[in-house]
Amino acid sequence: MRQLFATPLYEGALGDDALLAELAHSIRSLAADDRAGQRWAREHHYRGYTSYASLDDLPRRDPVIGELARKLQRHAAGFAKDLGWTVRPRLDSLWVNLLKGGGHHGGHIHPHSILSGTLYVEVPADGGAIRFEDPRLPLMMAAPLRSPDAPEPLQPFVTLAPVAGQILLWESWLRHEVLPGRAKADRLSISFNFA
Template identity: 65%
Template sequence: MTRTLFATPLYEADLSGKIDLNELAHSIHVLAEDDEAGQRWCEEKAYHGYTSYASLDDLPMRDPAFGDLKPILQKHARTFAKELAWDVKPKLDSLWVNLMEPGAVHSAHIHPHSILSGTLYIDIPDDSGAIRFEDPRLPMMMAAPMRDEEAPEHLRPFVDIAPKAGTLLLWESFVRHEVLPHRGETERLSISFNFA
């Protein structure tokens, strides 16, 4: 008998019919145009596009579109927490927008000081770069042999998810992830967040 231990769950939901993607896209573009501190940070860090990650921490109070989104994200985070058998109700800790221009990438990282992280995809052109998740055990697999290319998803060292507009993904914050190169022709818009 073989048992699967230490699973790494990924929560996925389709919000495309439940939120106004066009209103959120408009809000992202307004922020990208008006947030001078965010523009400076992006320039200093060579971020190919715009993010409010290091400049604005009050988006749900600043813009009704994000204010309306907050309880929806909260509900999904609490559903996921129940699926994880957690005895806690996650609270939204931070929320930021991402506007990636063609050619952009986002290197592998985790989200310290939070328990759940996630992204809601607003406008995802073709070839805009999947999000890649890394098996958290990978650093400990020093002598592990290569996996068969057709290995089931739960046995792969990396799993790529190509989201669509309206896709919501949530994961435990310790899971390393990255955005692969954006080879599309238009901007890739998303909203990312952390729960504590």
């Protein structure tokens, strides 16, 4: 069998526990102080806090996040090379997330970007998996159901339980969602887009 039209998912590791601890402190500080982000989360029924719509200068505002941005740039450049791209991705936006137990994000894509991703800073057990959707799904009008033990590339959805320090990158057109977690502890992450 020949595989066509792959949908690559980059999995990397930050590899810096001290930086992870500093990032966790930064996320909690921002969640406590950013009134605009708190208001946005409330108005959009986001269970927790996100700086998504409130702070667009985090790498300049916080040196710890600035250090992370430099590391993410290297991961994105390597992934772009693996994808055979002739462009070097540029970090376009970055935001922090503090998701409370039971919180989730509905399925979405990231328009106007070429790569998107997340660094998982703190992830409690059962803290909410990320699920990716086969981009061909809307075109499969009469496709039969797949066997639960079919190979991963043939599944309509792939679910990953992230771990602290893990970096995931994907092409921004890939639809994804965060499933509701059952943990009581907060799930801390930093999401980003490259243009």
